[in-house]
Amino acid sequence: MARHLKPLFQRWSSRVFSVELDGAPLYFGIREKLRGATVLPAVFSRLQKEDRCYSLLVCSRDRIRGDRFHWELRDKLLKDLPPGSDVATMSSFLPDEKGSLVKGYFFKSRAENSPLIEGILSDLEHTDPVLVCSYSQSEDGQQWTQSLWSHAEKKQMKFYVVPSEAPKHHPSALNMINSDVFYSLDEACDVLKKCGDIIPETQSVLRMLPSRVDARRKPDFPVIVIEGLDATGKTTLTESLRDSLGATLLRSPPQCLSTWRARFDREPPIIRRAFYAVGNYITAEQICQESAKSPVIVDRFWHSTAAYAIATAVTGPVSNLPHDGSEVYCWPSDLLQPSLVVLLTLDPEERTRRLRNRGLMKTDEEQELDHNKLFRDRVEEAYRRIIGPLCITVDASPSADLVLQQVLLLIRAKCHL
Numbered sequence: 001m002a003r004h005l006k007p008l009f010q011r012w013s014s015r016v017f018s019v020e021l022d023g024a025p026l027y028f029g030i031r032e033k034l035r036g037a038t039v040l041p042a043v044f045s046r047l048q049k050e051d052r053c054y055s056l057l058v059c060s061r062d063r064i065r066g067d068r069f070h071w072e073l074r075d076k077l078l079k080d081l082p083p084g085s086d087v088a089t090m091s092s093f094l095p096d097e098k099g100s101l102v103k104g105y106f107f108k109s110r111a112e113n114s115p116l117i118e119g120i121l122s123d124l125e126h127t128d129p130v131l132v133c134s135y136s137q138s139e140d141g142q143q144w145t146q147s148l149w150s151h152a153e154k155k156q157m158k159f160y161v162v163p164s165e166a167p168k169h170h171p172s173a174l175n176m177i178n179s180d181v182f183y184s185l186d187e188a189c190d191v192l193k194k195c196g197d198i199i200p201e202t203q204s205v206l207r208m209l210p211s212r213v214d215a216r217r218k219p220d221f222p223v224i225v226i227e228g229l230d231a232t233g234k235t236t237l238t239e240s241l242r243d244s245l246g247a248t249l250l251r252s253p254p255q256c257l258s259t260w261r262a263r264f265d266r267e268p269p270i271i272r273r274a275f276y277a278v279g280n281y282i283t284a285e286q287i288c289q290e291s292a293k294s295p296v297i298v299d300r301f302w303h304s305t306a307a308y309a310i311a312t313a314v315t316g317p318v319s320n321l322p323h324d325g326s327e328v329y330c331w332p333s334d335l336l337q338p339s340l341v342v343l344l345t346l347d348p349e350e351r352t353r354r355l356r357n358r359g360l361m362k363t364d365e366e367q368e369l370d371h372n373k374l375f376r377d378r379v380e381e382a383y384r385r386i387i388g389p390l391c392i393t394v395d396a397s398p399s400a401d402l403v404l405q406q407v408l409l410l411i412r413a414k415c416h417l
């Protein structure tokens with residue numbers, strides 16, 4: 001067995017497998033022996049008699065290359081597999097064991113497509129850090145088994161698939177720290193440095209970093225961050241606050257990174273989120289300089305980086321988020337804390353109306369926000385759970401002037417301006 005696969009087989013039958021169907025995870029386990037009759041896990045009960053299934057688990061020891069390969073593998077499978085394969089995101093993990101998550105895909109196929117599938121899998125298995133399992137059903141259709149798929153070794157051990165309890169939180173929560181959310185400049189820089197050879201633009205991004213970061217320095221003037229989903233009125237409010245308070249207006253990611261933003265938005269989460277994390281530290285340095293002279297208003301900061309990352313990594317309802325109080329919501333100890341964070345909220349109909357009035361939506365993620373209520377709920381709840389600077393939610397549905405007056409009152413009360 002290849003060395004990179006070995007860690008996966010430790011406690012192989014203690015692993016839980018999760019397949020995302022219709023936007024929510026379904027779980028199953030594997031057992032060497034069956035004790036009595038057992039029901040078929042939901043992933044399999046919906047399949048037909050002629051179906052075979054496969055799973056691909058990406059097990060690169062290099063997490064950046066592994067995540068990039070996993071990201072690109074989806075497009076490859078969608079392009080190469082026959083129509084109707086229903087490629088679904090999959091993962092395997094050890095319950096409650098941090099860092100144990102392995103990502104992959106699950107798909108089905110009909111017997112007549114076997115030669116095509118065998119060709120694709122064999123190419124993948126020989127060239128990439130991927131473990132392939134196949135699933136087949138018993139004659140009577142009552143049981144499914146999982147075995148290692150391998151062209152060379154046909155006599156593989158079989159495991160029965162059995163139902164598994166859903167974990168308390170989405171399995172992605174196990175690998176979130178320093179993969180989806182970064183808690184220090186060093187960790188985020190480390191990721192960008194390691195992908196310098198595949199994304200040359202990272203050199204330019206890293207050159208923008210301040211030479212020294214001092215998160216403990218207390219700003220002379222208040223620093224107020226405005227947060228909220230797209231079209232809640234952040235740009236409108238931040239510009240009015242700048243004019244009313246004679247403040248400096250900054251944003252994260254900072255202007256100096258705008259040339260490279262679209263490039264990093266196309267990358268898998270680990271690289272994309274490291275880019276936004278680094279952006280916060282560059283903005284923090286600008287905040288330090290400007291807050292010596294005047295109040296500073298910031299359009300998005302670490303709340304956005306963490307809340308979008310956490311809400312994207314998990315699927316399904318708000319209850320799948322890491323629990324309230326979890327360490328994933330903690331503010332990085334080396335990042336400047338603003339004096340006040342104002343979170344703008346808006347009912348979905350009004351937000352959509354404002355989006356339409358403004359014109360085209362920008363990122364895929366923002367489009368997802370528009371039609372995926374669950375995602376919107378997860379982002380807003382993650383915003384609320386972040387532990388760090390004082391964060392106050394403000395209803396942004398009144399007129400722009402009323403929202404401004406209300407936020408000015410808040411700033412005067414909380415920041416003594």
Ligand SMILES: Nc1ncnc2c1ncn2[C@@H]1O[C@H](COP(=O)(O)OP(=O)(O)O)[C@@H](O)[C@H]1O
Nearest residue numbers: 230231232233234235236354358398399400403
């Ligand atoms: N309080 C408000 N009432 C009505 N429309 C608003 C209000 N605040 C902003 N808008 C409008 O809604 C749209 C989105 O506002 P914008 O400030 O660009 O949001 P964001 O920066 O959060 O994406 C813009 O067309 C803006 O003119």
Ligand SMILES: Nc1ccn([C@H]2C[C@H](O)[C@@H](COP(=O)(O)OP(=O)(O)O)O2)c(=O)n1
Nearest residue numbers: 229230231252253276300301304305308365
């Ligand atoms: N400080 C920041 C700012 C934005 N992001 C990410 C989070 C989302 O994926 C997008 C949202 O930014 P976008 O520019 O589309 O939204 P606005 O136009 O500012 O409302 O960027 C971040 O991670 N960290």
